Amino acid sequence: MMREYEGSGPYRLPSAMTTTDLAEVRKGFVSAARRARHAGFHGVEIHAANGYLLDQFITEYTNRRNDEYGGSASGRIRYPAEIVAAVRDSSPADFVVGVRVSEAKVNDFNYRWGGKSVAETFFVALAEAGASYIHVAGEGRGFRESSSDKREPLSTMALRITGLPVIANGGLADPDLADDVILDKHADLIALGRAALATPDWPRRIANSERVIAFENEMISPSASIENTDAWFTRKLADDVYG
Numbered sequence: 001m002m003r004e005y006e007g008s009g010p011y012r013l014p015s016a017m018t019t020t021d022l023a024e025v026r027k028g029f030v031s032a033a034r035r036a037r038h039a040g041f042h043g044v045e046i047h048a049a050n051g052y053l054l055d056q057f058i059t060e061y062t063n064r065r066n067d068e069y070g071g072s073a074s075g076r077i078r079y080p081a082e083i084v085a086a087v088r089d090s091s092p093a094d095f096v097v098g099v100r101v102s103e104a105k106v107n108d109f110n111y112r113w114g115g116k117s118v119a120e121t122f123f124v125a126l127a128e129a130g131a132s133y134i135h136v137a138g139e140g141r142g143f144r145e146s147s148s149d150k151r152e153p154l155s156t157m158a159l160r161i162t163g164l165p166v167i168a169n170g171g172l173a174d175p176d177l178a179d180d181v182i183l184d185k186h187a188d189l190i191a192l193g194r195a196a197l198a199t200p201d202w203p204r205r206i207a208n209s210e211r212v213i214a215f216e217n218e219m220i221s222p223s224a225s226i227e228n229t230d231a232w233f234t235r236k237l238a239d240d241v242y243g
Contacts, residue, residue: 002106002107003222003223004220004221004222004223004224005223005224006223006224006225016064016065022069022079025053025083026082026083026086029046029083029086029087030086030087030090032044033087033090033091033095033097034090034091037091037092037095042094042095042096043095043096043097043098043132044087044095044096044097044098045098045099045100045135046080046083046084046087046097046098046099046100047100048080048083048099048100048101049100049101049102049135049137049138050102050104050105050106050137050138051105051106051107051108054079054080054083055101055102055105057069057070057076057077057078057079057080058076058077058080058101058113058122059076059105059111060076060114061111063076073113073114073117073118073121073122074121074125077121077122077125077126078125080099080125080126081125081126081128081129082129084097084099084126084129084130084131085129085130088129088130088131089130096132096133097130097131097132098131098132098133098134098135098167099126099131099133099134099135100135100136100137101122101126101134101135101136101137101154102136102137102138103138103154104138109138116152116157119154119157119158119161120157120161123157123158123161123162124161124162126162127161127162127163127164131162131164132164132165133164133165133166133167133188134155134158134162134164134165134166134167135166135167135169135191136153136154136155136158136166136167136168136169136187137169137170137191138169138170153168153186155167155168155181155186155187156185156186156187159185159186159187159188165188165189166187166188166189167187167188167189167190167191168181168186168187168189168190168191169190169191169192169193172190172191172192172195173192173194173195173202173212173215175206178190194215195212195215197215197219197220197229198212198213198214198215198216198219199212199213216232218232219232219233
């Protein structure tokens with residue numbers, strides 16, 4: 001388990017979800033979206049990326065099911081699409097229901113879905129389920145590769161296939177690359193993670209040509225928490241002031 005997220009030791013051996021488990025988790029997503037709406041949120045984003053539960057259905061080597069939720073690409077995307085549809089159907093029409101997907105995982109950066117036909121199956125299923133937008137995570141390397149080997153980034157593919165608004169994420173703290181992503185119509189929006197952690201007002205600073213703080217791993221050491229990040233900034237401020 002990842003120490004950065006306060007885990008230790010090996011993961012417990014997983015078991016395949018039963019029909020009851022699937023129904024319970026589906027209900028949990030719907031309930032969470034309802035609570036978010038009642039709390040005043042205008043939408044939710046369903047996390048089907050980075051190796052978490054729904055991504056484990058999508059990923060070929062973690063999904064070993066032999067029922068309708070496994071096997072082919074259409075089988076592996078079935079349950080995530082059902083979650084999107086369930087949240088969509090239980091929400092008002094003006095409530096945003098986005099979905100985040102990725103090829104890579106936090107513990108496997110090199111995994112790929114397996115070609116454009118698989119990606120098309122996934123994106124079509126999510127769009128037909130009622131997703132308001134697609135958020136493609138971990139795309140930074142894809143944009144850089146696409147200029148040399150003609151690989152079409154997933155976010156570009158999602159735009160072309162679904163016509164939905166698309167958010168691109170991953171390695172986009174470089175303002176020039178972020179500009180290219182938007183101006184070359186690879187995505188409608190970009191999302192920042194580490195860059196926003198290091199510089200919460202990143203958009204304002206970029207707009208005003210001000211210096212931004214680069215992300216450092218020590219910001220989330222010894223584990224990823226707000227307290228540890230605040231402590232890093234406190235130490236950094238003291239170093240800047242007192243040298």
